[in-house]
Amino acid sequence: MFIINCPFCGKRDQSEFKAGGEAHIIRPKQPTELSDDEWAEYLFMRKNIKGVQFERWNHVHGCRKWFNIVRDTSNDEIKTVYKMGEDPPKL
Amino acid sequence: MLNYNQALTEEKIYPHLQIKEIKPIMKLIIRGRKREFLSASGKTLNMLLPTKANTFTQNDKLTALWLSIDEWMIFSNETQNKETNIYEIEKLLNKNISKLNLGAITDVTDQFVMINLKGDKIYDLFQTGSPYNFDIFQSKKGVVIQTILAKVDVIVQNQKKNEVNLFVRRSFAQHLFSWMNDSASRL
Numbered sequence: 001m002f003i004i005n006c007p008f009c010g011k012r013d014q015s016e017f018k019a020g021g022e023a024h025i026i027r028p029k030q031p032t033e034l035s036d037d038e039w040a041e042y043l044f045m046r047k048n049i050k051g052v053q054f055e056r057w058n059h060v061h062g063c064r065k066w067f068n069i070v071r072d073t074s075n076d077e078i079k080t081v082y083k084m085g086e087d088p089p090k091l
Numbered sequence: 092m093l094n095y096n097q098a099l100t101e102e103k104i105y106p107h108l109q110i111k112e113i114k115p116i117m118k119l120i121i122r123g124r125k126r127e128f129l130s131a132s133g134k135t136l137n138m139l140l141p142t143k144a145n146t147f148t149q150n151d152k153l154t155a156l157w158l159s160i161d162e163w164m165i166f167s168n169e170t171q172n173k174e175t176n177i178y179e180i181e182k183l184l185n186k187n188i189s190k191l192n193l194g195a196i197t198d199v200t201d202q203f204v205m206i207n208l209k210g211d212k213i214y215d216l217f218q219t220g221s222p223y224n225f226d227i228f229q230s231k232k233g234v235v236i237q238t239i240l241a242k243v244d245v246i247v248q249n250q251k252k253n254e255v256n257l258f259v260r261r262s263f264a265q266h267l268f269s270w271m272n273d274s275a276s277r278l
Contacts, residue, residue: 008144008159008160009144009145009236009237010144010145012222012223012238013222013223015222015239016222016223016238016239061237061238061239061244062236062237062238063144063158063159063160063162063237065159065160
């Protein structure tokens with residue numbers, strides 16, 4: 001269990017949020033031009049690393065807004081939180 | 092209200108806690124982001140919508156709760172006529188906001204149940220089933236939060252010292268009420 005600082009509501013317990021997977025994955029502009037492997041790469045393949053990861057989260061039991069966090073998956077330490085559309089911080 | 096049914100049929104009174112449904116209360120969700128939306132809603136409601144997170148504003152007839160950066164719940168301070176679900180303020184908001192494409196108005200009168208809790212054991216009760224830390228909330232005026240209580244989504248408004256209004260979806264109201272009674276009986 002850990003505390004997430006929602007950029008809209010403030011500090012809340014993790015149980016109020018839902019993880020939305022890896023952040024900053026860009027949808028291909030022309031999916032029809034991709035091979036099956038390339039499409040599967042975009043659709044399914046995620047890094048899931050042990051260490052610092054950029055993730056999307058949703059405050060599902062609060063303001064219902066999406067935002068990004070930078071989290072160390074090895075110890076759940078949250079490095080920073082930033083809104084959708086903002087550039088990822090340089091670490 | 093349409094097909095009006097009382098969600099909670101009884102009022103519970105414990106030594107330091109009183110729980111009852113307040114009904115029928117008009118409830119509207121209004122959504123919008125534009126500057127024009129905020130000024131139009133302010134003029135129509137005769138009060139400004141709260142733009143600071145987790146706060147509410149109030150006038151003599153209505154209360155506006157901040158739910159998100161582009162979403163508010165408006166509810167009537169007084170009970171309404173249960174024979175109708177037509178509200179003058181909703182008509183005005185529709186005319187001044189929806190029709191002008193500034194935002195959206197949704198009547199959630201029948202969707203949400205308003206439960207009033209009074210007493211000095213309110214936060215002891217919440218503590219047994221919510222991950223939210225109510226320490227600062229209980230001493231702060233004009234605050235509202237959305238959180239979970241007994242795994243049910245709730246909106247909690249700090250009305251005044253030792254009195255809160257709790258909004259819960261109608262389909263969860265009876266379950267939450269029985270959970271609160273069970274928990275309150277052991278406080």
